[in-house]
Amino acid sequence: MIFSDVELAPADPILGLTDAFKADPRSEKINLGVGIFKDEAGDTPVLASVKQAEAILLAEESSKNYLGIDGVQLYNKVVQELLFGNEHQVLKDKRAVTAQAPGGTGALRIAAEFVVRNTPSRVVWISNPTWANHRSVFETAGLEVKEYAYYDAQTQDLDFAGMLASLADAQCGDLVLLHGCCHNPTGIDLNLSQWQTIAELCLEKGLVPLFDFAYQGFGTGLNEDAAGLRLLAAKVPELLVANSFSKNFGLYNERIGAVTLIADSAETAAVAFSQVKRTIRANYSNPPAHGALIVSTILSRPELRALWEQELTTMRNRIAEMRTLFVASLKAQGVKQDFSFIERQAGMFSFSGLNKQQVQRLRDEFAVYIVGSGRISVAGMTKANMDAICKAIAAVL
Numbered sequence: 256m257i258f259s260d261v262e263l264a265p266a267d268p269i270l271g272l273t274d275a276f277k278a279d280p281r282s283e284k285i286n287l288g289v290g291i292f293k294d295e296a297g298d299t300p301v302l303a304s305v306k307q308a309e310a311i312l313l314a315e316e317s318s319k320n321y322l323g324i325d326g327v328q329l330y331n332k333v334v335q336e337l338l339f340g341n342e343h344q345v346l347k348d349k350r351a352v353t354a355q356a357p358g359g360t361g362a363l364r365i366a367a368e369f370v371v372r373n374t375p376s377r378v379v380w381i382s383n384p385t386w387a388n389h390r391s392v393f394e395t396a397g398l399e400v401k402e403y404a405y406y407d408a409q410t411q412d413l414d415f416a417g418m419l420a421s422l423a424d425a426q427c428g429d430l431v432l433l434h435g436c437c438h439n440p441t442g443i444d445l446n447l448s449q450w451q452t453i454a455e456l457c458l459e460k461g462l463v464p465l466f467d468f469a470y471q472g473f474g475t476g477l478n479e480d481a482a483g484l485r486l487l488a489a490k491v492p493e494l495l496v497a498n499s500f501s502k503n504f505g506l507y508n509e510r511i512g513a514v515t516l517i518a519d520s521a522e523t524a525a526v527a528f529s530q531v532k533r534t535i536r537a538n539y540s541n542p543p544a545h546g547a548l549i550v551s552t553i554l555s556r557p558e559l560r561a562l563w564e565q566e567l568t569t570m571r572n573r574i575a576e577m578r579t580l581f582v583a584s585l586k587a588q589g590v591k592q593d594f595s596f597i598e599r600q601a602g603m604f605s606f607s608g609l610n611k612q613q614v615q616r617l618r619d620e621f622a623v624y625i626v627g628s629g630r631i632s633v634a635g636m637t638k639a640n641m642d643a644i645c646k647a648i649a650a651v652l
């Protein structure tokens with residue numbers, strides 16, 4: 256017998272919250288935990304561009320054949336175009352290789368495992384705070400996780416001096432996990448001059464950037480959000496990207512993302528890619544194709560791409576509208592504290608500054624679920640639930 260001594264795993268900070276939410280019998284309950292886009296009706300819509308791509312794929316019967324690891328050939332090309340824009344300018348004589356991955360999480364895991372198995376690097380630096388799953392993904396892959404300062408609770412802003420001071424201790428070959436845009440959970444991103452400083456630091460110390468790019472298009476725009484990535488890709492010799500299409504295509508359940516590796520020569524990239532594929536083969540043989548077919552169908556057809564960009568803009572604008580309404584509604588509820596910083600944050604989340612006790616009271620007394628760190632999914636707010644949310648927050652403050 257080997258199972259009886261297994262220890263119970265701690266509840267996942269985000270998924271555990273969803274489980275608790277589902278089990279809550281109160282009808283007025285509101286889930287602002289997990290980062291999932293909701294429209295005004297409280298639904299997560301299937302995008303029209305996705306529906307049209309599905310219809311095209313069905314007519315072509317594209318998914319019926321076995322496709323393999325690089326089966327969706329077009330996918331790698333459209334992903335790189337989205338990440339790097341005019342690839343030739345950004346990458347110059349470097350080479351990028353891309354493999355489809357099951358979501359951004361799968362891409363992070365493949366990137367980490369590839370590094371551990373094939374390079375001397377063993378350390379990854381993550382921001383404090385960061386997405387709750389980063390540590391777990393990296394440690395499980397065999398990396399040692401170290402933290403760099405990122406957030407100044409006093410100023411509710413980036414602690415860039417602290418970030419640089421932490422990274423001064425990083426060693427040649429260490430990975431540095433950077434959120435491409437819409438930093439999760441703080442919603443605070445680097446500006447161009449700060450990206451430039453990080454690029455110089457990586458170059459000078461031989462650090463390898465690992466971009467987590469889960470929200471492209473949710474900050475300012477598709478190209479604007481990629482500015483930091485493109486700046487670093489142009490500057491440093493080696494870089495990894497784990498990107499996700501869960502949010503910007505609304506394809507949460509398809510598990511679709513990609514891992515991209517940039518090397519300073521075509522030969523190095525090809526050899527490295529053989530090992531990336533080997534890692535994939537050993538984990539799940541090859542990825543599910545359907546999401547990749549949808550994404551490549553949309554991105555390769557100008558009319559579908561235009562429709563998708565429009566839908567993405569609508570989602571982005573809606574979240575911005577909810578931010579403004581949230582701040583105004585808190586004020587209207589008599590909250591004295593200044594929450595205007597929420598309007599400066601980018602992406603789906605607000606890092607509210609609510610403490611653990613306040614978060615617990617929101618849940619116990621008002622059936623409003625947010626993550627223990629104080630992270631609130633603004634993307635889950637609607638005009639209809641805003642009053643209830645702000646009344647509850649006013650009460651626990």
Ligand SMILES: Cc1ncc(COP(=O)(O)O)c(C=O)c1O
Pocket residue numbers: 290357358359360361386434439467468469499500501510511512
């Ligand atoms: C920062 C960050 N990285 C990665 C992911 C994972 O993306 P996916 O759901 O595609 O695995 C998320 C999703 O919540 C995220 O917020």
